[in-house]
Amino acid sequence: MSNIWLTSDLHIGHANVIKYENRPFHDVDQMNRTLIENWNRAVHRQDRVFLLGDIFFKINKECATSIVSELKGHKTLIMGNHDRGKSITWWKDVGFDEVSKYPIIMEKFYMLSHEPLYINDSMPYVNVHGHIHSKQMDHKQYYNVSVELHDYGPVNFETIKEKYK
Numbered sequence: 001m002s003n004i005w006l007t008s009d010l011h012i013g014h015a016n017v018i019k020y021e022n023r024p025f026h027d028v029d030q031m032n033r034t035l036i037e038n039w040n041r042a043v044h045r046q047d048r049v050f051l052l053g054d055i056f057f058k059i060n061k062e063c064a065t066s067i068v069s070e071l072k073g074h075k076t077l078i079m080g081n082h083d084r085g086k087s088i089t090w091w092k093d094v095g096f097d098e099v100s101k102y103p104i105i106m107e108k109f110y111m112l113s114h115e116p117l118y119i120n121d122s123m124p125y126v127n128v129h130g131h132i133h134s135k136q137m138d139h140k141q142y143y144n145v146s147v148e149l150h151d152y153g154p155v156n157f158e159t160i161k162e163k164y165k
Helices: 016-020 029-044 061-070 088-093 156-162
Strands: 002-009 048-049 073-077 099-102 104-108 110-112 127-131 142-144
Touching: 002 156, 016 029, 029 061, 061 088, 088 104
Parallel strands: 002 048, 048 073, 073 099, 110 127, 127 142
Antiparallel strands: 104 110
């Protein structure tokens, strides 16, 4: 049986994110290696991964293709603010199986997006998102999968579903 994983805001190649987000890495190479290792430690080849935006920061196509090929699983990208400068075709060419510019709804309840979406108490949804890194939305209907909040690795979808039973 395969698993579903969610993650966001890896920012591979972004040296300054270490300082901005107080990431526990000496340099960008250590951060990149750790993010890839943590992904592959959790994810198996047959698993599905939803990356909720911002995998890279200013990286070329050859390097992006090499890194995406290292990452296990069937990969879906929901484009984040740092991804939107490239076309859907570019992202598929570097190895993503599916790419969306827009949020995806799973199981009629979980709205997957890069940025947090507007949610209120009368709405029957949970917004699984990234973008705000180590910050949290002050509302029970949001779940942030940014790597800073999850030991720099992906979150199993079952963990999220368990929280909202």
